[in-house]
Amino acid sequence: MITLTIDGREIQVEEGATILQAAEKMGIRIPTLCHDRRLLPVGACRICLVEVENPRPGLVPACATLVAEGLVIKTATDKVKKVRKTILELLLINHPLDCPVCDKAGECSLQDLTYEYGVSENRFSGKKAALRIDVVSPLIERNLNRCILCGKCVRICDELMDVAETGFIGRGYEARVGTDFDRPLDCEFCGQCLDICPVGALTSRLFKHRGRVWELEKVETTCAYCGLGCAFTLGVKRGKILKARGADSSSINDENLCVRGHFGWGYIHHPERLTKPLLKKEGRLVAVSWKEALHEAVRRFRQIKEKVGPDALAGIGSPRLTNEEVYLFQRFIRAGLGTNNIDHAGGYGHAGLSALKDSLGYPGTVKNLQDSDCILLLRSDLSETHPVAGIKVNLAVKRGRAALIVANPYPIKFSRHAKQSLIYRPGNEIALLNGMVRVMIEENLINREFVNTSTSGFDAMSKVAAAYTPDKVKELTGVEPAAVIEAARTYARAERPAIVISAGYAPLGEDDRLVQAAINLALITGNPEGIAYLVERNNSSGAFWMGAVPSLLPGRQPLKNKGEFEEVWGAALPGKEGMSALDIFNEQSVIRGLYLVGENPLAACPDPVRTRQVLEELELLVVQDLFLTEVAAMADIVFPAAGFAEKEGTYTNTEGRVQEIKPALTPVGEARPDLDIISELSRLMGHEMSYSSAAEVRAEIKKLVPDFEQAKAFEGKGKLVGIEQRDVVEEISKDYPLILMDGGLRFHSGSLSRYSSALTGVSPEARVEMSSLDAKSNEIEGGRQVKVRSRYGETLLQVAVNDRLPQGRVLIRRYPKSGLMNLLPQPEFKDGRYEGKICTVKVVKA
Amino acid sequence: MFLVTDTYHFCRGLAQIFYHLFTPSVTLQYPAKRWEMPERWRGVVRLVLDEKTGKGKCVGCYLCARMCPAQAIEINTIEGPDHEKQVESFEVDISRCIFCGLCTEACPKGAITLSRDYELAVYDRSGMVYEQEVLQQGPVIKRYTK
Numbered sequence: 003m004i005t006l007t008i009d010g011r012e013i014q015v016e017e018g019a020t021i022l023q024a025a026e027k028m029g030i031r032i033p034t035l036c037h038d039r040r041l042l043p044v045g046a047c048r049i050c051l052v053e054v055e056n057p058r059p060g061l062v063p064a065c066a067t068l069v070a071e072g073l074v075i076k077t078a079t080d081k082v083k084k085v086r087k088t089i090l091e092l093l094l095i096n097h098p099l100d101c102p103v104c105d106k107a108g109e110c111s112l113q114d115l116t117y118e119y120g121v122s123e124n125r126f127s128g129k130k131a132a133l134r135i136d137v138v139s140p141l142i143e144r145n146l147n148r149c150i151l152c153g154k155c156v157r158i159c160d161e162l163m164d165v166a167e168t169g170f171i172g173r174g175y176e177a178r179v180g181t182d183f184d185r186p187l188d189c190e191f192c193g194q195c196l197d198i199c200p201v202g203a204l205t206s207r208l209f210k211h212r213g214r215v216w217e218l219e220k221v222e223t224t225c226a227y228c229g230l231g232c233a234f235t236l237g238v239k240r241g242k243i244l245k246a247r248g249a250d251s252s253s254i255n256d257e258n259l260c261v262r263g264h265f266g267w268g269y270i271h272h273p274e275r276l277t278k279p280l281l282k283k284e285g286r287l288v289a290v291s292w293k294e295a296l297h298e299a300v301r302r303f304r305q306i307k308e309k310v311g312p313d314a315l316a317g318i319g320s321p322r323l324t325n326e327e328v329y330l331f332q333r334f335i336r337a338g339l340g341t342n343n344i345d346h347a348g349g350y351g352h353a354g355l356s357a358l359k360d361s362l363g364y365p366g367t368v369k370n371l372q373d374s375d376c377i378l379l380l381r382s383d384l385s386e387t388h389p390v391a392g393i394k395v396n397l398a399v400k401r402g403r404a405a406l407i408v409a410n411p412y413p414i415k416f417s418r419h420a421k422q423s424l425i426y427r428p429g430n431e432i433a434l435l436n437g438m439v440r441v442m443i444e445e446n447l448i449n450r451e452f453v454n455t456s457t458s459g460f461d462a463m464s465k466v467a468a469a470y471t472p473d474k475v476k477e478l479t480g481v482e483p484a485a486v487i488e489a490a491r492t493y494a495r496a497e498r499p500a501i502v503i504s505a506g507y508a509p510l511g512e513d514d515r516l517v518q519a520a521i522n523l524a525l526i527t528g529n530p531e532g533i534a535y536l537v538e539r540n541n542s543s544g545a546f547w548m549g550a551v552p553s554l555l556p557g558r559q560p561l562k563n564k565g566e567f568e569e570v571w572g573a574a575l576p577g578k579e580g581m582s583a584l585d586i587f588n589e590q591s592v593i594r595g596l597y598l599v600g601e602n603p604l605a606a607c608p609d610p611v612r613t614r615q616v617l618e619e620l621e622l623l624v625v626q627d628l629f630l631t632e633v634a635a636m637a638d639i640v641f642p643a644a645g646f647a648e649k650e651g652t653y654t655n656t657e658g659r660v661q662e663i664k665p666a667l668t669p670v671g672e673a674r675p676d677l678d679i680i681s682e683l684s685r686l687m688g689h690e691m692s693y694s695s696a697a698e699v700r701a702e703i704k705k706l707v708p709d710f711e712q713a714k715a716f717e718g719k720g721k722l723v724g725i726e727q728r729d730v731v732e733e734i735s736k737d738y739p740l741i742l743m744d745g746g747l748r749f750h751s752g753s754l755s756r757y758s759s760a761l762t763g764v765s766p767e768a769r770v771e772m773s774s775l776d777a778k779s780n781e782i783e784g785g786r787q788v789k790v791r792s793r794y795g796e797t798l799l800q801v802a803v804n805d806r807l808p809q810g811r812v813l814i815r816r817y818p819k820s821g822l823m824n825l826l827p828q829p830e831f832k833d834g835r836y837e838g839k840i841c842t843v844k845v846v847k848a
Numbered sequence: 849m850f851l852v853t854d855t856y857h858f859c860r861g862l863a864q865i866f867y868h869l870f871t872p873s874v875t876l877q878y879p880a881k882r883w884e885m886p887e888r889w890r891g892v893v894r895l896v897l898d899e900k901t902g903k904g905k906c907v908g909c910y911l912c913a914r915m916c917p918a919q920a921i922e923i924n925t926i927e928g929p930d931h932e933k934q935v936e937s938f939e940v941d942i943s944r945c946i947f948c949g950l951c952t953e954a955c956p957k958g959a960i961t962l963s964r965d966y967e968l969a970v971y972d973r974s975g976m977v978y979e980q981e982v983l984q985q986g987p988v989i990k991r992y993t994k
């Protein structure tokens with residue numbers, strides 16, 4: 003601890019803190035322009051100068067000067083004020099004073115300081131900057147005439163995003179921030195730079211000239227795209243969202259956001275939003291009143307129930323619903339309709355979470371990522387799937403010098419910083435992990451004490467792993483023995499290693515086994531807190547926890563515990579395990595009436611042809627959604643639902659953290675929050691539900707699920723289970739010579755992003771990527787349309803040829819309408835579980 | 849005695865009448881005639897046009913709306929075809945306006961002023977919300993005719 007004096011008061015701070023941090027701790031404000039707590043200090047603007055009296059008198063920048071024992075500092079002497087005023091005058095020489103039309107006005111640091119220091123005249127004069135304004139780049143407008151060269155945009159883009167899209171060009175009076183050859187931006191469009199810019203040089207095109215910041219109503223809520231659940235603040239004017247900004251809270255994102263969070267909410271104002279309930283009459287969907295639609299749904303649910311029995315009915319929810327909605331939905335299906343046929347997102351989303359819960363007792367954590375000294379990125383293209391988690395990896399690697407091991411079937415952005423990049427055959431992650439486990443046991447790199455005291459099943463697990471000799475691993479994965487050994491050593495020797503896995507990629511239904519294999523690795527080295535399993539959707543974790551699963555009640559309680567639920571719900575519950583989504587869309591499906599809430603199986607389930615067939619044969623299809631999706635267009639009854647900014651509730655993020663969403667808007671037209679629709683439907687169905695708010699539902703959930711807020715950390719007992727690598731890749735033949743990999747895409751996520759014009763504007767068209775060698779041998783040229791054909795179907799896509807991809811593999815990212823699902827096989831039911839496959843394809847000229 | 853004083857008062861009254869009969873009157877035959885208000889009169893809000901271009905001077909900074917203590921002003925701006933700021937709508941609810949003139953003081957462009965118009969009566973309350981065009985041209989006053 004170091005003691006120093008600021009403005010006559012003594013304070014103790016830790017060594018390595020800056021004067022600015024010390025002052026902040028005392029509540030003394032020092033103005034800053036080029037400083038941000040997320041970035042390394044550079045001391046470029048000098049507005050934060052303070053006067054040091056002792057030991058050597060003079061002015062020093064507070065943001066970039068470390069504290070020292072016995073320093074005596076004054077932050078607001080006349081001299082300091084005079085210097086700051088002069089700096090402002092200098093900045094204002096060429097700064098255009100166009101505050102009346104600048105969208106930053108009201109939250110502009112330069113404006114605020116100019117006012118605070120009373121700079122009403124300028125002793126200096128010079129040419130005003132007259133650079134061309136960049137109105138071409140999507141989403142971000144750059145008016146560099148207003149730039150004060152603080153460098154924050156350049157630094158955040160490099161330090162946090164690891165994109166380094168812009169840099170300083172020119173010197174002296176000519177210096178400016180620009181791209182190479184002044185081309186428009188072509189980056190990740192995270193929008194971090196425009197949030198951090200202290201002036202109006204970088205502004206959002208979505209907000210452009212549409213209002214002023216002080217008019218905006220600020221609503222603190224949670225991003226509804228990926229499973230990280232970043233906290234952000236929406237700026238609303240006259241019933242329209244105009245802005246989003248990372249919230250300065252204790253949430254996972256620490257003020258950062260990705261492109262989806264920053265710009266992707268526009269779908270909520272899309273003109274195609276459903277505004278009225280629809281009912282199919284004479285083959286056409288026509289708008290009807292809520293009363294008619296609800297009564298018709300109830301009448302027909304009843305009809306099927308009486309005629310065939312409750313097990314001919316089923317419900318599929320969405321991992322985008324709030325916890326409260328999922329809970330009521332499953333309660334309606336179970337108690338209202340009387341069946342356990344309930345599932346969500348194709349039914350394989352929760353497998354990995356199950357494994358974590360069973361073997362670690364908590365859902366993993368992202369918190370420790372930034373402080374890790376070794377990160378194993380396993381099948382995690384984070385800059386595409388979970389960009390904000392990617393920031394943490396960047397910081398750990400670039401700032402914290404963590405050793406990065408990237409294990410992915412194709413090179414990713416992080417590969418260039420990787421100590422080791424392991425490119426393996428798709429689907430063979432488990433062999434790789436088992437191989438590492440074997441090396442660790444063999445070389446005695448494991449934490450025996452931890453294994454003995456806090457885990458079980460070591461012997462059986464090590465027996466399985468023993469078979470994965472480096473040679474066998476090479477045979478299965480294609481990774482060199484030396485590389486596996488080195489990776490195992492690096493991981494085992496690290497003090498705080500972390501494993502990151504992202505959820506939901508092919509082979510479908512395999513995540514629980516993969517996660518268990520990773521848990522084995524984490525546990526034998528005694529690092530139960532170093533595992534992050536990143537789910538795809540905002541509430542994947544909650545949907546699973548709230549019981550949208552055929553075999554589990556809320557809180558993951560088995561069906562045999564139904565007594566307690568029957569008591570609270572006042573209804574008898576079915577005891578027979580229900581059908582999963584995969585069962586429902588099976589050939590032998592016996593479902594006659596289906597209720598889909600926010601889910602589009604045509605886009606989310608493999609083999610859409612068969613899925614469509616099942617849907618067509620239904621007697622009753624009720625769809626509740628924001629848009630008339632392909633599946634809603636097939637429905638008999640459609641209920642218009644409210645979006646994330648139009649309702650209240652909570653989402654549970656990938657770490658099991660329960661976070662609130664708040665209504666910023668009133669629902670469009672007659673759309674209603676899912677909570678209202680479900681409870682009204684249930685009431686009409688004869689199962690009484692009445693809640694006046696989501697909080698009331700939450701109170702009921704908490705009564706039944708005491709650990710609604712799941713455990714946040716390892717609680718001392720872990721399970722080791724040996725996992726064998728399955729043969730997951732289909733046969734490679736002359737007809738199907740290429741392995742198909744699926745990848746994430748930062749601009750899109752599920753079915754909502756395609757209604758966001760901001761996102762589709764940046765990333766409009768689906769593509770298939772292939773290596774230049776494969777392209778050559780198949781006589782395919784980049785940029786052309788090609789047909790990708792698997793054993794199950796085909797899709798027409800534009801091809802992008804690059805040298806990055808290994809030979810023999812093609813990559814389709816998850817664009818909306820990529821047709822990826824056409825190509826994938828339905829997982830097969832084998833030994834009591836569904837097993838997916840990675841398929842092989844052929845690419846031919848279209 | 850009474851007669852003398854009565855006659856006196858009667859004559860004074862008569863003198864008064866004749867005096868006013870030949871001096872100009874204070875009241876005006878409104879609406880046939882109307883007052884010309886002094887230069888600094890604070891009447892109905894008006895948006896000023898640029899003399900050269902003939903377009904409104906307002907750049908849409910919302911400062912007047914922010915300052916207005918009666919919250920009478922509502923503005924909406926959009927991005928114009930040349931990426932400039934365009935005032936899409938500018939409304940003043942004159943039934944709320946208290947003629948304080950703070951909006952004119954806030955305006956950095958001299959684009960809003962208080963005119964010398966003072967005739968506000970309308971048949972319908974909704975007529976008291978003046979739109980941009982009305983604010984630029986001045987309200988059209990419907991006169992009572994026989």
Ligand code: SF4
Binds near residue numbers: 155159166167191
């Ligand atoms: S939007 Fe993000 S990636 Fe693009 S320049 Fe700004 S900080 Fe860099």
Ligand code: SF4
Binds near residue numbers: 148152200
């Ligand atoms: S554009 Fe903004 S953030 Fe970037 S250097 Fe200029 S003032 Fe700083």
Ligand code: SF4
Binds near residue numbers: 226229231264391
């Ligand atoms: S990382 Fe995920 S939660 Fe965070 S802003 Fe992006 S999409 Fe939203």
Ligand code: SF4
Binds near residue numbers: 919944947948949950
């Ligand atoms: S005169 Fe006063 S009350 Fe009337 S519009 Fe202007 S600021 Fe508002």
Ligand code: SF4
Binds near residue numbers: 913954957
């Ligand atoms: S203050 Fe002046 S320029 Fe600004 S919006 Fe009002 S009238 Fe227009």
Ligand code: FES
Binds near residue numbers: 034036048064
């Ligand atoms: S804020 Fe300290 S030098 Fe810029």
